[in-house]
Amino acid sequence: MLANAGVASRRVAENLIVEGRVRVNGEVVTELGSRIDPTTDLVDVDGTAIQLDPSKRYVMLNKPTGVFSTMRDERGRPDLQRFTNEWPERLFNVGRLDAETSGLLLLTNDGELSHVLAHPSFGVTKVYIAKVDGRVTAQTIATLTRGIxxxxxxxAADKARLLSSSTDGGGSLIELTLHSGRNRIVRRMMDAVGHPVVDLVRRQFGPLHLGTLPAGRARELTKVERGALLTLARPAPSGPSQVLPQDQEPRRDDDPHSAGSDQET
Structure with missing residues (x-):
């Protein structure tokens, strides 16, 4: 099981089981040769989730500006489909970024994970870098975290940090951390404090960091990134499941200006 998933060699995997470091569906397993169903059972090692189903694909895209967050735009505008040709699976985006916002977008064929991460009640943390008009002051940063x-x-922003502020009218650069999925929330917040957004990039989504991935490029998540993402999306062993009923599934309109879950930022 663990060896086939690429976690460790068979001998090391057996040691992990004997040492009580492996859990299946939240229960510690110490018996060698225990059977599981890779399509339904949840396995973790030292608290980090393990991907057992090889049919699931997880891809990070650095979405460029001018591209709409839908796999097929009915009006013929640039969409995400061009970035998925490398993979045979039918991938779809988790949440949205508006056309003029660039940055990290997760693509996957894992419907259950997508459902959990995109739902507003789950509150996945996102980090943005925004270039805005005007000279942002410490008082403005305090306002953003205090709430508007x-x-x-x-x-209210979970965190706000001034990265640079020009004195010659060149604008300011700020970092905002939010867990809200409201429509165009960063742009509306900055408008409200008098500093309209000029350029906006999402650098982080949950445990995933954009790093040096160039705009317009996509790559599969590493084993470590997949583990962190799956761990985030799974319920705590002793708690109730985070997966919500299907009738609460967020809207997946093709209109990028519609209301709904994690739509535009």
């Missing part, structure tokens, strides 16, 4: 009132309710 928008037309659809109050919102």
């Amino acid at each position: 009132e928008l037309e659809d309710g109050a919102i």
Whole structure:
């Protein structure tokens, strides 16, 4: 099981089991040769989830500006399909970035994981770098973290950091950390404090970091990244499942300006 998943050699995998470091569906397994169903059972080693189903694909895309977050745009605008030709599986995007926002977008054929991560109640943390008009002050940063009132309710950044601020009208660079999936939330927050967004990049989605991946390029997640992502999406062993009923599934409209879960930022 673990050897086939690429976790360790068969001998090392047996030692992990004997040492009680392997859990199946939240229960420690110490018996060698225990059978599991890779399509339904959840396995972790030292608390890190293991991918057992080789049919599941997880791809990180650095979405360029001008591309709409849909696999097939009915109006013929640039969409995500061109970035998935390398993989035979039918991939789809987890959440959205608006056409003028670039950065990290997760593509997968794992419907259950996508459902959990994209649902607003799950609150996956996202980190953005925004270039904005004007000179942002420490008081503005404090306002963003303290909270502001928008037309659809109050919102506060989990974290906000001023990276640079020009004194000659060149604008400011800020880092915002949010778990909200509200429509165009970063742009609306910055508009509300008087600093419209000029350029916006999502650098982080949950445990995934964009790193040096060039704009317009996609790559499969590493084993470590897959483990971190699957661990995030799985329920705690002693707690209730985070997976919500299917009738609460977020909308997947092709209109990038529609309301819904994790739509645009």
